[in-house]
Amino acid sequence: MHSKIFDTAKGMHIATVRTICEVHREIYDLLVLGMYEDIVPKLEEAFMMGISLTRKLMEYKLEDFEWAENNDRKAQLLRVERALLSDNLESIKAEIKKKNEASNSLRS
Secondary structure: OOOHHHOOOOOOOOOOOOOHHHHHHHHHHHHHHOOHHHHHHHHHHHHHHHHHHHHHHHHHHHHOHHHHHOOOHHHHHHHHHHHHHHHHHHHHHHHHHHHHHHHHHHHO
């Protein structure tokens, strides 16, 4: 199988924190190289980053001036649904973190 990933320079990482795009590139590299056993931790990392990204985007949306001005019933329901989704995502994130910590302690 031929991949353009080895024919081009992907650029250097210059941010101080890892981005979800960087994790996706690493997952792609692992898939191309056939290193399937190393993919699950990267997928979990990307999932956790996705949860944080979704939460932050929802916060930005709720802080938007025009959105805050909209006081109709539908907007209120959407705010409640987004808050519930955010809470659910955080609980899933906590469960995954707890599971990872438990499996790491068993390995030690």
